């Protein structure tokens with residue numbers, strides 16, 4: 001097979017930065033088949049395939065890439081979906097630079113193989129050309145409840161349904177998808193792709209019960225006792241936003257990133273046909289340096305803000321956001337005020353935000369996370385002229401389920417404690433995703449759902465004496 | 468989809484509806500609320516569960532048509548469907564040890580206070596209700612309250628019905644006359660709750676208020692409903708909506724509830740807010 005010696009990835013076609021900063025359409029447009037084949041030919045098909053070890057769900061990367069190079073896209077799709085049930089999503093949002101692509105041999109000299117882009121291509125190609133929905137599997141007579149329709153719940157449900165379980169997902173919101181629909185914006189992950197994945201699940205026979213806040217309408221115990229589920233999987237995420245506790249946080253114009261993004265994404269505030277109000281900001285400060293902060297900043301631009309500034313305590317090097325998102329944000333004109341931390345938010349006599357006071361930081365010794373700890377430079381206060389402040393400094397698991405489920409062990413951060421197989425301190429109750437790890441990634445959440453599905457299957461068959 | 472089972476106008480602006488939601492009807496307790504979304508384009512808006520009929524699977528809501536969402540809802544008729552109806556949300560009221568309660572409602576807040584009054588009354592507590600309205604044509608739930616209270620006092624700002632004056636005037640009169648209570652529940656416009664709480668603090672009377680910040684999800688996920696209680700940030704949708712009135716920072720709440728004011732139909736007159744401002748003006752030192 002022809003090998004492509006290029007040191008760089010085949011470039012991803014993208015929307016022009018100026019144009020795209022004013023619309024909510026997807027930024028990255030995806031490879032064509034020719035581009036995909038060209039990029040796939042850069043893979044050396046390494047025998048030890050170090051890239052696979054970098055993927056949390058162990059996608060057989062060289063295999064699927066070989067199939068792409070041979071233009072057997074259908075086979076490539078089958079290969080990927082053996083390990084990853086949401087490839088169109090992971091191909092778009094995985095932090096490849098710290099996972100699969102970080103280990104790629106081609107990355108030693110030059111750029112790694114664009115594994116994520118290829119994965120996305122294969123999934124999109126399948127959806128656009130084949131589009132067949134999966135067939136339900138004969139029922140095995142057992143039923144499982146999944147709480148939360150985010151990536152972890154969806155992948156757990158998919159695997160269980162493929163084993164013949166009757167699966168019902170209970171979702172608090174009026175739609176499934178979790179962070180994929182309320183957090184990650186349309187311009188990075190179109191809602192239609194998530195919808196399509198959910199339609200696949202429904203074709204497999206999974207029932208999605210929306211508007212069901214477990215812990216209120218039904219408890220975990222009721223799911224067992226009144227509905228007869230044999231196991232329950234908790235995939236409720238880590239959606240509770242943290243605030244900083246600084247002066248001015250309750251002024252009009254201060255948002256948690258979750259609220260800002262939910263109004264824009266889930267509730268479509270950017271679309272005039274919808275009733276959802278959102279602040280018409282001129283100048284916005286976003287506090288934080290993760291994907292959430294990038295998404296909020298880029299959303300604010302698209303909603304019409306003239307100037308958007310990210311305020312981050314450390315430097316670009318320590319930024320936890322995906323490199324591509326930081327890059328796109330900079331291209332679109334988001335300003336970065338790195339090595340700065342907010343001190344207080346200023347308000348006018350109407351209680352509206354009129355500014356943000358920050359202090360400069362410098363990097364000191366490494367902390368527990370291995371990153372250098374930011375230290376305040378005394379007397380270096382400065383003021384940003386903004387009318388909106390969006391706080392994206394992290395989230396933690398919601399206490400609703402933990403407070404209503406006796407005997408469910410959680411740690412001091414409110415995360416559910418699980419064994420490596422996903423089981424909790426309560427027999428028959430399994431958990432995974434952000435609810436267990438705190439905010440992490442889509443692929444880790446998905447992987448946890450898969451692991452738990454296998455454990456749930458073993459648990460139920462064991463109990464039924466079928467094992 | 469959730470079907471509307473019955474609909475009745477309580478006054479020109481306030482509507483009572485029963486919505487078919489069997490699981491919620493079985494579960495909801497006084498103090499809890501639902502969030503509805505009329506259609507795909509609509510906002511998510513919270514309303515208190517005013518009553519439930521588990522047999523018929525019916526949940527009663529009582530709402531004032533003040534903005535987009537509530538006006539859309541008001542236009543629906545029996546047999547029509549509501550797209551989303553989620554609940555019960557929030558913590559149930561903590562009423563169980565109350566033996567002598569005074570329940571104070573202001574305007575449409577009376578609808579929110581009613582289930583608590585009824586609950587206490589059914590459990591054998593002494594329940595005095597002070598239901599305040601701006602004028603005679605706005606009075607709601609008179610019969611219901613009469614059946615759910617030991618004594619019912621109606622006040623109107625303009626004296627067109629019941630006693631003239633504010634609910635705080637009546638409350639002070641009752642307290643000064645030596646009436647003993649172990650719990651006050653005050654629900655209505657924010658300034659009303661603020662002044663009732665001020666008053667009951669003087670008398671050392673435990674007071675619950677039900678806060679109505681702007682909400683999105685109602686599950687503790689957006690932080691939009693944050694309120695300051697005892698100097699701490701709390702989320703009304705999961706930690707409330709009821710809080711100790713002596714701890715609540717009402718001014719902060721009033722401020723935050725104005726977040727989208729300019730954007731919301733400039734021409735519509737929000738009676739609830741107007742009434743509130745009037746009370747505020749009257750009570751201003």
Ligand SMILES: Cc1cc2nc3c(=O)[nH]c(=O)nc-3n(C[C@H](O)[C@H](O)[C@H](O)COP(=O)(O)OP(=O)(O)OC[C@H]3O[C@@H](n4cnc5c(N)ncnc54)[C@H](O)[C@@H]3O)c2cc1C
Nearest residue numbers: 148150151152172178179183214237433434440441442445
């Ligand atoms: C703005 C943003 C951008 C991100 N960008 C990336 C990225 O680029 N790449 C990446 O890998 N990761 C990213 N992440 C992180 C990633 O989205 C999460 O790690 C992942 O979604 C976690 O999946 P989950 O299924 O555990 O939880 P969630 O996606 O949070 O889903 C949990 C679901 O459970 C529901 N739920 C909660 N409580 C209840 C209840 N009591 N009853 C019923 N349902 C309930 C919720 O409504 C939600 O639908 C981002 C996160 C955010 C917020």
Ligand SMILES: Cc1cc2nc3c(=O)[nH]c(=O)nc-3n(C[C@H](O)[C@H](O)[C@H](O)COP(=O)(O)OP(=O)(O)OC[C@H]3O[C@@H](n4cnc5c(N)ncnc54)[C@H](O)[C@@H]3O)c2cc1C
Nearest residue numbers: 513514515529530531533534535536537679680681708737
């Ligand atoms: C827990 C809870 C329970 C509630 N129960 C009831 C109920 O039983 N019956 C009822 O009629 N209402 C109730 N409310 C209030 C109701 O949710 C709001 O009035 C809601 O904003 C109406 O939505 P809308 O789109 O029709 O009006 P909007 O367009 O949102 O607002 C119309 C006007 O009201 C102002 N406003 C917005 N939100 C609030 C608010 N939360 N409080 C005061 N003013 C506001 C706006 O600034 C605007 O002037 C409750 C609120 C909460 C949080």
Ligand code: SF4
Nearest residue numbers: 055059090094099100
């Ligand atoms: S799932 Fe994510 S980490 Fe795994 S191969 Fe695909 S893009 Fe890489």
Ligand code: SF4
Nearest residue numbers: 043044046051104105
């Ligand atoms: S490490 Fe890189 S070059 Fe080697 S098999 Fe994996 S993707 Fe291909």
Ligand code: FES
Nearest residue numbers: 685688689690704
């Ligand atoms: S309404 Fe979103 S946290 Fe309370």
